[in-house]
Amino acid sequence: MKFGILVNEGPYTHEASDTAYQFVKAALAKGHEIYRVFFYHDGVNNGTRLTVPPQDDRNIVKRWSDLAAQHKLDLVVCIAAAQRRGLMDASEAKRNGKDADNIAPGFRISGLGQLIEAGIEADRLVVFGA
Amino acid sequence: MAEATGGGVAKRFLYVNRKAPYGTIYGLESLEVVLIGAAFEQDVSLAFLGDGVYQLTKGQDTKGLEVKNFSPAFRALEDYDVTKLYVEERSLQVRGLTASDLVVPVQVVSAERMAEIMEGQDVILSF
Numbered sequence: 001m002k003f004g005i006l007v008n009e010g011p012y013t014h015e016a017s018d019t020a021y022q023f024v025k026a027a028l029a030k031g032h033e034i035y036r037v038f039f040y041h042d043g044v045n046n047g048t049r050l051t052v053p054p055q056d057d058r059n060i061v062k063r064w065s066d067l068a069a070q071h072k073l074d075l076v077v078c079i080a081a082a083q084r085r086g087l088m089d090a091s092e093a094k095r096n097g098k099d100a101d102n103i104a105p106g107f108r109i110s111g112l113g114q115l116i117e118a119g120i121e122a123d124r125l126v127v128f129g130a
Numbered sequence: 131m132a133e134a135t136g137g138g139v140a141k142r143f144l145y146v147n148r149k150a151p152y153g154t155i156y157g158l159e160s161l162e163v164v165l166i167g168a169a170f171e172q173d174v175s176l177a178f179l180g181d182g183v184y185q186l187t188k189g190q191d192t193k194g195l196e197v198k199n200f201s202p203a204f205r206a207l208e209d210y211d212v213t214k215l216y217v218e219e220r221s222l223q224v225r226g227l228t229a230s231d232l233v234v235p236v237q238v239v240s241a242e243r244m245a246e247i248m249e250g251q252d253v254i255l256s257f
Contacts, residue, residue, distance in 0.1 A: 006255070041159055080162060112166040119253040120141055120170065130156055130257050 003027055004122030005037040006115065009129030010045035011060035012053070016129025017046050021063055023126065028071055036074045036118040037064075039107075041130060044082045047075065049104035061104050068106030075107045076114045141252040142173045147182035148256065151201065152192060157185045158200050160257035165203070168210035175214035175251075176207075177244060178236070183221045186232040204234050218244050 005024060009016035024034055039046050051061045068075050077087060083096070089109050093101040103109065119125045145164050151157045167174065178186060185201065192199040207213070215236040222228060222238065229238050239247065248254060 008257075040163075041155065081159060112163050113170070115163065116143075116167040116170045116172070119143060119255070120172065125253050125255070127254075127256055 001027075002033045002035050002121070002123045004035045004118030004125040006118075006125060006127045007037060007039050007043040007046060007129060008041045008127065010042035011051065013042075014129055017043065017060055017064075018058075020126075020128035021060070021067070023128070024073070025067065028067075034071070034073055035122040036076055036114065038115045038118055039075070039077045040081050040112075040115065042085065043129065044077045044085055044087045047077045047082075047104050047107040048087055048102045050102050065104050065106040073106070077103070077107055077109050078115070079109050079111055082109055140171060140173045142175070142250060143167060143253045143255070144175045144177055144248060144251040146177045146179065146248075146254060146256040147185055148180045149185075150181040151185040151190065152195055152197055156257040157182070158198075160255070161200060161203055163255065163257075164207070164212060165210065168207075168212055174212045175216060175247065176212065177247065178215070178217045178221070179244070180218075180221050181225075183217055183225060183227060183232075186215075186217070186234060186236065187227065188231055188233050201233050207234070216244060216247055 005020055007017050007020045011017050027034060046061060046064060053059050064075060067073060088098060088101050089103040090101045092109060145160055147157060147160055149156045186204060190199050190201045215234060216239050217236045219238050219240050229236055
C-alpha cells in the first residue's frame with residue numbers, strides 16, 4: 001500500500017512524531033511505500049537541524065534524516081507553518097533577509113499543495129497529532 | 131469511493147475541525163489547508179465538532195487577543211465551491227448555540243449522520 005503521512009506536532013512535547021516515525025519504519029519493513037511525509041503546525045519543528053537532545057535520549061530529527069537517506073523518503077515541511085515558526089532553508093533565509101538557515105538534511109520546504117497531493121496520490125493518508 | 135469529475139478523478143476530502151478558533155492555531159491552519167486545497171478540484175466537505183463549532187460563531191472580536199479574526203474567511207468558501215459544511219447537532223446544543231448563531235449556512239446533523247459522512251470519505255484531515 002502507498003501511504004501519505006501527516007505529522008502535526010513538534011518533537012518531544014508530543015509523541016506524534018515518534019509514533020509517525022515508528023509507523024513509517026514498520027510500513028517500510030513490510031514492503032509498503034511511503035509517498036510523502038508532510039510536517040504541519042508545530043510539526044515543522046521536526047525539521048530543524050539545531051536540536052541537541054541529551055545523549056541518553058532519542059534524536060528525533062536525526063532519526064527522520066537518517067530514515068530519509070536510507071529509503072529516499074520525501075520529507076516536506078509546510079512553508080507557511082515554517083515561516084511562522086522560524087524554520088528555513090538557505091533560499092528562504094536569503095529571500096527573507098535572515099542571517100541563518102536551520103533545515104535538517106533530507107527535509108525540504110514546500111507548500112500545502114504537497115499535502116493535498118499526498119491525499120490524492122496515496123492509498124491512505126495517516127494523520128499523527130492534533 | 132473516488133469518482134471521475136471532468137478531467138481527473140476527484141477524491142472526497144473531509145476537514146474535521148474540533149478546536150476553538152483561538153487558544154491554539156489549529157483552526158486557522160486548517161482553514162489555510164482548505165483554501166489551498168480548493169485549487170485541486172476535489173470533493174471537499176468541512177465538519178465542525180465539539181469546540182470546533184465556535185470557529186463559525188458570529189460576532190467574534192479578537193482585538194484584545196491581538197490575533198486575526200479569521201471567521202470572515204468562512205464566508206469566502208462558497209467562492210471556492212466549498213459548500214458542504216456539517217455541524218454536529220449536540221455540539222451546538224450543549225454550547226447554547228443554534229445554526230442562526232453561525233456566520234455561514236450549514237447543515238446541522240446528528241452524530242450518527244456525521245459518522246456516515248465520515249464513512250463516505252477518501253481522506254479525512256482532523257485538526
